[in-house]
Amino acid sequence: MNRGTILFLYAAVFVMGITVLCLCLFWLPDLADYMAELFPEFAYLKWPVLTGAYLTVIPFYYALFQAIKLLRFIDEKRAFTDHAVTTLQRIKQCALVITILYTAGIILLGTQNALHAGLALIGFIVIFAALTIAFFAVVLQAIFSTALKMKAEIDLTV
Secondary structure, three states, X not given: OOHHHHHHHHHHHHHHHHHHXXXXXXXXXHHHHHHHXXXXXXXXXXXXXXXXXXXXXXXXXXXXXXXHHHHHHHHOOOOOOHHHHHHHXXXXXXXXXXXXXXXXXXXXXXXXXXXXXXXXHHHHHHHHHHHHXXXXXXXXXXXXXXXXXXXXXXXXXX
């Protein structure tokens, strides 16, 4: 793969990581305070919602770390190895954990009659994005596994 493409993907992963970090450190706490003041009847949900949002950051950053590992494998021409397949498996698992956490959050807010339409839309967008990443990882994992098996058969034939 072209070195410029790999560098662009490294930069994209870095920008995603910095963006989420800034959102979590600056925007999210201020938004939670603002919403607690705006809707005092739902102020008791401030900390559970913040905790849930911050819990999803853990698998997100782990998936970014795995994406960097995968890019390194591709850059070193070791894309079709067991390590790359395992990395894709971990990315899929992280995406599924994020999906589960956001689904649980939407259910929790829905049962408390606190699910604002905008919040639901953001939640559904995150769930859709995480599921898309999970399915994409499954497809890539299947392709890498098949290529790995074919490579092993060719190595045995020669």
